[in-house]
Amino acid sequence: MEGLRMTDPKTPEDELEASVDAAIVACDDDLRATIRVLMVANAYLEDELALAIPAVSYGYSKGWHARRRVL
DSSP: OOOOOOOOOOHHHHHHHHHHHHHHHTTTHHHHHHHHHHHHHHHHHHHHHHHHHHHTTTTTTTTTHHOOOOO
């Protein structure tokens, strides 16, 4: 197949770096704004998880949330 070049598959580290770069660009290269946005998003997800845990049975989660360590 002439004209096609094989590239190395992306590693999880490459994908993480690309995500970091995309987050920074989305915040107009403002690192403080990027951190702020990610902290707000994380708090939202923690709140959603806190709401979901009581709604999910012990059996369905195989006891995962009962063993979950609180930070």
